Amino acid sequence: MLQATPTPATAAAMSGPSGPRPRSVTAGRVGLYAFLFFAALFFLLPMYVMIVTSLKTMGEIRMGNIFSLPSEMTIEPWIQAWNSACTGLNCSGIKVGFWNSVRILIPSVILSIFVGSLTGYALSLWRVRGANLLFAVLLLGAFLPYQVFIYPLVRIYSTVGIYGTMTGIVVTHIIFGLPLMTLLFRNYYASLPIELFKAARVDGGGFFQIFFRLMLPMSTPIVIVACILQVTGIWNDFLFGVIFAGRDNLPMTVQLNNIVNSTQGEKLYNVNMAATILTALVPLVVYFISGRWFVRGIAAGAVKG
Amino acid sequence: MATVSIRDLEIEFGNLKVLKNLDLEIEQGEFIVLLGPSGCGKSTLLNAVAGLLDISAGQIWIGGKNVTWEEPKDRGIGMVFQSYALYPRMTVTGNLSFGLKMAKTPKAEIDKRVARAAEILQIQPLLNRRPAELSGGQRQRVAIGRALVRDVDVFLFDEPLSNLDAKLRTELRVELKRLHQGLGSTMIYVTHDQIEALTLADRIAVMNGGVIQQLASPKEIYRRPLNRFVAGFVGSPSMNFVDGTLVVEEGRATFKLKDGRIVDLAGYEFVAPPEHGRPATLGIRPEQIDLEKREPNATTIPVNLTLVEPMGADSLVWGDVAGTQFSVRIDGDAHVDTPSVVDAWFEPAQASVFDLATGARL
Ligand SMILES: Nc1ncnc2c1ncn2[C@@H]1O[C@H](COP(=O)(O)OP(=O)(O)OP(=O)(O)O)[C@@H](O)[C@H]1O
Ligand SMILES: [Mg+2]
Numbered sequence: 226m227l228q229a230t231p232t233p234a235t236a237a238a239m240s241g242p243s244g245p246r247p248r249s250v251t252a253g254r255v256g257l258y259a260f261l262f263f264a265a266l267f268f269l270l271p272m273y274v275m276i277v278t279s280l281k282t283m284g285e286i287r288m289g290n291i292f293s294l295p296s297e298m299t300i301e302p303w304i305q306a307w308n309s310a311c312t313g314l315n316c317s318g319i320k321v322g323f324w325n326s327v328r329i330l331i332p333s334v335i336l337s338i339f340v341g342s343l344t345g346y347a348l349s350l351w352r353v354r355g356a357n358l359l360f361a362v363l364l365l366g367a368f369l370p371y372q373v374f375i376y377p378l379v380r381i382y383s384t385v386g387i388y389g390t391m392t393g394i395v396v397t398h399i400i401f402g403l404p405l406m407t408l409l410f411r412n413y414y415a416s417l418p419i420e421l422f423k424a425a426r427v428d429g430g431g432f433f434q435i436f437f438r439l440m441l442p443m444s445t446p447i448v449i450v451a452c453i454l455q456v457t458g459i460w461n462d463f464l465f466g467v468i469f470a471g472r473d474n475l476p477m478t479v480q481l482n483n484i485v486n487s488t489q490g491e492k493l494y495n496v497n498m499a500a501t502i503l504t505a506l507v508p509l510v511v512y513f514i515s516g517r518w519f520v521r522g523i524a525a526g527a528v529k530g
Numbered sequence: 531m532a533t534v535s536i537r538d539l540e541i542e543f544g545n546l547k548v549l550k551n552l553d554l555e556i557e558q559g560e561f562i563v564l565l566g567p568s569g570c571g572k573s574t575l576l577n578a579v580a581g582l583l584d585i586s587a588g589q590i591w592i593g594g595k596n597v598t599w600e601e602p603k604d605r606g607i608g609m610v611f612q613s614y615a616l617y618p619r620m621t622v623t624g625n626l627s628f629g630l631k632m633a634k635t636p637k638a639e640i641d642k643r644v645a646r647a648a649e650i651l652q653i654q655p656l657l658n659r660r661p662a663e664l665s666g667g668q669r670q671r672v673a674i675g676r677a678l679v680r681d682v683d684v685f686l687f688d689e690p691l692s693n694l695d696a697k698l699r700t701e702l703r704v705e706l707k708r709l710h711q712g713l714g715s716t717m718i719y720v721t722h723d724q725i726e727a728l729t730l731a732d733r734i735a736v737m738n739g740g741v742i743q744q745l746a747s748p749k750e751i752y753r754r755p756l757n758r759f760v761a762g763f764v765g766s767p768s769m770n771f772v773d774g775t776l777v778v779e780e781g782r783a784t785f786k787l788k789d790g791r792i793v794d795l796a797g798y799e800f801v802a803p804p805e806h807g808r809p810a811t812l813g814i815r816p817e818q819i820d821l822e823k824r825e826p827n828a829t830t831i832p833v834n835l836t837l838v839e840p841m842g843a844d845s846l847v848w849g850d851v852a853g854t855q856f857s858v859r860i861d862g863d864a865h866v867d868t869p870s871v872v873d874a875w876f877e878p879a880q881a882s883v884f885d886l887a888t889g890a891r892l
Contacts, residue, residue, distance in 0.1 A: 352584070418613055418615060420611040420612070420613050420615035421615045421617065421618075423577070423580075423582050423609070423611070423615070424609065424611060424615040424616075424617075424676070425617070425628070426582060426601075426602045426603070427580055427582070427602045427603065427607065427608065427609045427629075428603070428628050428629030428632055428676070428680070429602075429603030429629055429632035429633050430603075430628070430632050431632075434632060438628070439617055439619075442619040443618060443619055
């Protein structure tokens with residue numbers, strides 16, 4: 226056995242920098258953190274005001290200290306907002322809107338993701354004639370202001386008989402979700418090794434077999450991203466809800482607006498704040514539990530053209 | 531077991547013609563290797579046989595049937611890809627049985643065939659694992675198994691071993707050879723590794739620029755390359771090329787180097803009677819040259835030796851002939867002085883002479 230004897234050369238090498246580099250606090254770092262701190266403060270302040278106001282009694286609110294903590298905490302405004310806030314003559318709270326939104330959300334999210342993944346799959350992996358043209362048109366559709374589609378859609382829906390119905394609003398969400406969903410899935414499938422698809426072709430898989438058995442099971446990450454985008458987008462929608470959903474299916478956002486803007490008697494700021502927070506809760510929760518996936522998915526969708 | 535016949539095949543991507551008027555007849559049970567540099571169209575040709583690509587012209591016949599317009603699954607082929615392409619969300623069993631399920635094979639039959647393939651490839655312990663839990667060699671076996679279970683007549687391999695380390699590659703190469711002998715199926719195998727090509731193939735098709743340069747047995751390709759490209763591509767270290775002119779006097783052919791010295795070519799079999807004064811290239815493999823005279827028919831060529839590169843069992847001696855780089859392979863224990871000028875010996879019958887302009891064998 227040969228013994229390695231330390232030579233002067235290695236000893237000299239050890240005296241220089243070694244191990245992890247010491248972290249130094251630079252002016253840039255300090256500035257960056259200061260900026261982040263103030264930005265966070267700026268965005269959290271309104272949130273803070275909303276929360277404390279929603280927990281105050283109207284008497285305390287009238288005293289005008291909007292930044293002060295509630296002297297006697299009450300959750301009465303929250304209960305009122307949920308159960309008995311009035312929109313016009315109807316006083317059954319925002320819960321009606323909540324359940325309407327849920328009923329709109331679930332089929333819209335599932336179907337828009339399904340349709341988007343199917344078109345994305347067809348456009349990326351199968352040699353569809355004119356696939357690129359189709360895709361360009363779809364993207365163009367995404368960049369046009371969607372207000373221009375509203376009138377034609379109203380006419381079409383009336384003719385078909387789905388105007389002002391649940392079907393109408395769900396179909397609307399599917400249509401307007403299509404460009405983004407297609408883009409997302411197309412890029413995702415295009416980034417998978419093409420040989421997988423070829424192997425499945427050789428194995429005898431057809432269009433739908435390959436989609437359901439191979440592609441969809443591999444799509445979990447992008448489906449999560451699509452879910453996040455669609456849940457927040459559809460939940461926050463106001464315009465389509467007002468126009469297409471019909472009186473009985475008005476989503477939460479529309480109902481919130483009706484509560485906040487109803488002009489009878491005193492403005493119940495605490496109830497309004499509570500109702501607003503309740504409405505914003507779903508997207509907020511989605512962002513909080515899925516922040517990591519969200520960023521990852523946006524990056525995945527954006528990097529590959 | 532089936533013949534494969536590619537007739538006048540042409541493939542273009544946009545306006546880039548990747549394959550031109552390509553003809554290839556493969557016999558039943560033959561092991562054909564497509565060998566060529568990167569980008570020469572090997573994968574394209576294989577994909578065309580599999581039916582994964584639109585072709586612009588020509589026909590493809592498998593087992594005596596024109597399959598030019600058939601779907602991949604109806605061609606009786608199995609394909610193994612370089613990147614394995616295992617279905618990531620399925621277990622090994624799921625991967626092996628996917629194709630059979632697509633073909634609506636009865637469950638009992640599926641189980642039987644999966645068990646048989648697993649036995650042949652020795653992957654029984656892995657059947658319940660996902661691809662991510664397998665090593666590279668195991669993945670490649672599963673990929674082969676996927677083609678195996680379907681009882682296909684023709685196997686297509688696209689560089690199946692190139693992602694593996696050298697040792698595993700050698701092992702799997704032997705297994706593939708054994709598999710071929712056992713099954714007797716027709717196999718088309720793409721590689722740019724010439725050792726793989728020389729060891730596995732019944733016949734090698736050397737491709738360049740979308741054209742098959744030579745289709746012959748490994749021995750023939752090595753001994754009598756049809757043109758300068760094949761000569762330079764096959765063999766490692768690669769063949770030495772020395773430019774000069776042919777001199778034919780009284781029916782005896784010699785080769786005149788650029789510095790005016792003469793190399794005797796007695797014993798070389800010309801394809802056609804040589805022409806006096808034709809510019810030509812003399813090609814000699816480093817391993818066909820000796821620094822001593824060992825063969826009775828050997829002739830000499832003057833070499834300037836400058837550098838020895840030991841490679842274990844043997845050494846490569848570098849130098850030049852009339853200003854052109856030249857290498858000689860010698861025994862690892864032999865000693866040579868560098869720099870020195872020596873007469874190296876070679877047998878003209880083993881050498882190659884190419885036309886300088888066209889590169890074709892003379
Ligand atoms: N889908 C495609 N679109 C355009 N050109 C392509 C396409 N696929 C291959 N090519 C071109 O065709 C030529 C042949 O490609 P091919 O993949 O057959 O090469 P190869 O011989 O398999 O090379 P390698 O050994 O690197 O795999 C290349 O020049 C490549 O750029
Ligand atoms: Mg290739």
